[in-house]
Amino acid sequence: MAELKNDRFLRALMREPVDITPVWMMRQAGRYLPEYRETRAKAGSFLDLCKNPELACEVTLQPLERFPLDAAILFSDILTIPDAMGLGLYFGEGEGPKFERPVRDKGAIHALGVPDPEDDLGYVMDAVRTIRRALNGRVPLIGFSGSPWTLATYMVEGGSTKNFALSKGMMFDRPDLMHTLLDKLADAVTRYLNAQIAAGAQAVMIFDTWGGTLTPRDYKEFSLAYMQRIVAGLTRESEGRKVPSILFTKGGGQWLEAMAETGADALGLDWTTDIGEARARVGDKVALQGNLDPCTLYASPESIRRAVGDILESYGKGSGHVFNLGHGIHPEIPPEHAAAMVEAVHELSGPYHE
Amino acid sequence: MAELKNDRFLRALMREPVDITPVWMMRQAGRYLPEYRETRAKAGSFLDLCKNPELACEVTLQPLERFPLDAAILFSDILTIPDAMGLGLYFGEGEGPKFERPVRDKGAIHALGVPDPEDDLGYVMDAVRTIRRALNGRVPLIGFSGSPWTLATYMVEGGSTKNFALSKGMMFDRPDLMHTLLDKLADAVTRYLNAQIAAGAQAVMIFDTWGGTLTPRDYKEFSLAYMQRIVAGLTRESEGRKVPSILFTKGGGQWLEAMAETGADALGLDWTTDIGEARARVGDKVALQGNLDPCTLYASPESIRRAVGDILESYGKGSGHVFNLGHGIHPEIPPEHAAAMVEAVHELSGPYHE
Numbered sequence: 001m002a003e004l005k006n007d008r009f010l011r012a013l014m015r016e017p018v019d020i021t022p023v024w025m026m027r028q029a030g031r032y033l034p035e036y037r038e039t040r041a042k043a044g045s046f047l048d049l050c051k052n053p054e055l056a057c058e059v060t061l062q063p064l065e066r067f068p069l070d071a072a073i074l075f076s077d078i079l080t081i082p083d084a085m086g087l088g089l090y091f092g093e094g095e096g097p098k099f100e101r102p103v104r105d106k107g108a109i110h111a112l113g114v115p116d117p118e119d120d121l122g123y124v125m126d127a128v129r130t131i132r133r134a135l136n137g138r139v140p141l142i143g144f145s146g147s148p149w150t151l152a153t154y155m156v157e158g159g160s161t162k163n164f165a166l167s168k169g170m171m172f173d174r175p176d177l178m179h180t181l182l183d184k185l186a187d188a189v190t191r192y193l194n195a196q197i198a199a200g201a202q203a204v205m206i207f208d209t210w211g212g213t214l215t216p217r218d219y220k221e222f223s224l225a226y227m228q229r230i231v232a233g234l235t236r237e238s239e240g241r242k243v244p245s246i247l248f249t250k251g252g253g254q255w256l257e258a259m260a261e262t263g264a265d266a267l268g269l270d271w272t273t274d275i276g277e278a279r280a281r282v283g284d285k286v287a288l289q290g291n292l293d294p295c296t297l298y299a300s301p302e303s304i305r306r307a308v309g310d311i312l313e314s315y316g317k318g319s320g321h322v323f324n325l326g327h328g329i330h331p332e333i334p335p336e337h338a339a340a341m342v343e344a345v346h347e348l349s350g351p352y353h354e
Numbered sequence: 355m356a357e358l359k360n361d362r363f364l365r366a367l368m369r370e371p372v373d374i375t376p377v378w379m380m381r382q383a384g385r386y387l388p389e390y391r392e393t394r395a396k397a398g399s400f401l402d403l404c405k406n407p408e409l410a411c412e413v414t415l416q417p418l419e420r421f422p423l424d425a426a427i428l429f430s431d432i433l434t435i436p437d438a439m440g441l442g443l444y445f446g447e448g449e450g451p452k453f454e455r456p457v458r459d460k461g462a463i464h465a466l467g468v469p470d471p472e473d474d475l476g477y478v479m480d481a482v483r484t485i486r487r488a489l490n491g492r493v494p495l496i497g498f499s500g501s502p503w504t505l506a507t508y509m510v511e512g513g514s515t516k517n518f519a520l521s522k523g524m525m526f527d528r529p530d531l532m533h534t535l536l537d538k539l540a541d542a543v544t545r546y547l548n549a550q551i552a553a554g555a556q557a558v559m560i561f562d563t564w565g566g567t568l569t570p571r572d573y574k575e576f577s578l579a580y581m582q583r584i585v586a587g588l589t590r591e592s593e594g595r596k597v598p599s600i601l602f603t604k605g606g607g608q609w610l611e612a613m614a615e616t617g618a619d620a621l622g623l624d625w626t627t628d629i630g631e632a633r634a635r636v637g638d639k640v641a642l643q644g645n646l647d648p649c650t651l652y653a654s655p656e657s658i659r660r661a662v663g664d665i666l667e668s669y670g671k672g673s674g675h676v677f678n679l680g681h682g683i684h685p686e687i688p689p690e691h692a693a694a695m696v697e698a699v700h701e702l703s704g705p706y707h708e
Contacts, residue, residue: 163649163684163686164649165649165652165684165686166652168647168649168650168652168653169649169652169653172649172650172652172653172654172657172661173653173654173657212626213626214626214647215625215626215628215647216626216627216628216631217628217664218647251605251626253608254607254608254626254627271569272566272567272568272569272570272605272608273570273608274569274570274571277570293522293568293569293572295517295518295519295522295523295526296522296526298519298520298522298523298526299522299523299526299527300526300527303526303527307526310571330517330519332517332519
């Protein structure tokens with residue numbers, strides 16, 4: 001593998017000194033980029049794009065051609081694991097993800113196997129290898145997975161949900177069944193992330209999109225406990241370097257102390273928490289990643305620059321901060337506004353690292 | 355006015371001793387009740403129902419006929435104020451609320467007047483008077499309004515929004531304009547709530563549905579400051595009794611300390627905060643209302659009872675707790691499950707008030 005030319009991102013995650021604050025954006029390879037929409041059209045469906053390592057590599061690299069980002073993230077979907085478990089993932093026209101065969105009872109849950117990453121999700125591992133070759137050491141590559149709880153909600157509901165009727169219904173009435181499902185998912189995610197690391201991922205992130213819809217008690221029992229088990233099972237070093245892990249629970253600002261106890265190297269923050277206060281709460285246990293309100297990018301480049309400055313100031317001096325949005329970039333954002341954010345992070349952060 | 359026969363709800367909001375914990379449900383008059391759907395069909399549209407004091411009274415009382423609730427809440431919509439400001443509220447078939455004339459620039463915002471509650475929103479005041487007569491002192495009647503920030507998002511977007519592109523865009527780029535709008539809305543809400551109190555509302559609640567989508571700094575500047583001004587301007591006493599006020603910011607669990615400083619008598623809590631921890635954080639400054647995950651009502655009556663018991667135990671001994679869901683009841687909930695919740699609150703809470 002080529003030597004890493006820009007390791008700011010990995011260093012910040014390990015709270016080692018950096019020259020300026022590293023930055024990337026959740027969903028940086030996505031619909032707000034016209035070149036992404038072109039590749040996507042060429043691929044066919046969204047799922048065809050995810051399953052084509054060459055095209056997944058192409059879109060992964062697109063934002064790096066536009067902006068001086070400090071990390072690349074594997075282009076994929078969080079629902080690859082349930083798909084590999086045989087649930088039949090598909091995307092209806094203009095709809096969110098759906099499963100042909102949701103799992104809603106004991107029989108269906110007990111029948112689920114844990115996928116073998118190279119055999120059953122080889123297209124993801126091929127994408128990781130292809131992207132690493134194409135990156136040629138330019139910046140590190142982030143691998144990722146959905147959290148067990150987040151995956152379970154889709155698997156039980158049969159797709160996206162607003163009200164969590166079936167998944168929380170199962171959690172409340174049949175916690176034993178939900179735990180059986182989460183247990184299998186924790187094993188599957190651990191193997192999946194370790195396979196991504198073996199294939200070349202240099203950091204991994206767990207996206208807990210729906211953990212924030214739980215009560216504090218249910219969050220700890222049904223989401224955090226399984227993420228902690230995954231973190232404990234991760235390959236800690238690869239290519240002679242630490243492989244940092246990042247936990248992100250959307251809406252998890254009230255639970256940062258508990259999240260910091262999992263052994264993860266960094267926590268993703270959404271924008272509802274002040275990053276300086278978050279830093280005071282977690283101390284030197286973890287690095288922090290975030291946390292610009294993605295809506296800020298609707299505003300003018302001047303307003304964006306001011307908002308970036310506020311976050312850098314709130315975090316304050318020293319390493320341990322990876323700049324990011326507090327959630328994925330919206331599809332309507334003009335790419336120049338994303339550019340203004342990236343530029344502002346690099347230009348304004350120097351003094352905090354002197 | 356008839357003497358109040360059950361004042362548990364008002365006493366708990368003032369942190370005065372009660373025999374058992376009072377309980378009501380956000381959206382208790384709503385689609386989960388077949389009798390509501392019947393009245394709604396009779397009325398015509400949802401807006402016709404809101405604007406008909408007799409039918410609004412009918413649906414307000416329906417849940418009280420089924421469950422031994424300790425409060426009634428005016429049946430209305432948070433968007434009555436912008437409608438009275440001339441924005442032209444309508445509800446498309448199967449769609450959320452929309453405005454014919456959204457306000458998106460200086461001219462439109464400066465042209466807005468502050469509605470006179472009796473002249474421009476007389477149907478709401480008539481509904482309050484009608485409901486009070488029909489209640490005949492059975493339980494107290496809660497009046498309510500949306501928060502200025504929440505109303506502003508609908509007024510600028512022209513309806514519901516997921517991404518807040520225009521409203522947050524204005525907030526970031528033209529904070530002066532957004533403040534002009536919020537200023538008018540704070541005046542309008544204060545007059546509106548005071549008119550409801552004059553008409554017979556015995557407690558008032560401000561619903562800040564979208565404050566939780568802001569950063570901590572923006573929340574304080576663009577939402578909380580205006581709610582504080584409203585609270586300061588509220589009529590404090592009516593019919594020889596205190597009129598308590600309740601602030602509810604969905605997703606505001608991180609900001610309870612600041613909310614408790616506004617002078618409001620109580621805070622509404624969603625389910626992402628442990629109510630016992632919330633009590634420790636706000637001390638004896640405010641009462642707390644909440645906070646069962648509304649999804650709990652998808653589960654069995656036994657699971658519901660257990661979850662109610664957990665919340666009562668977490669809050670602990672003494673007054674200052676009004677039991678409620680952490681958000682509105684979902685339309686799919688079987689009424690028997692709501693009954694199980696109400697029954698459990700009354701049956702299990704006695705020991706906490708001995």
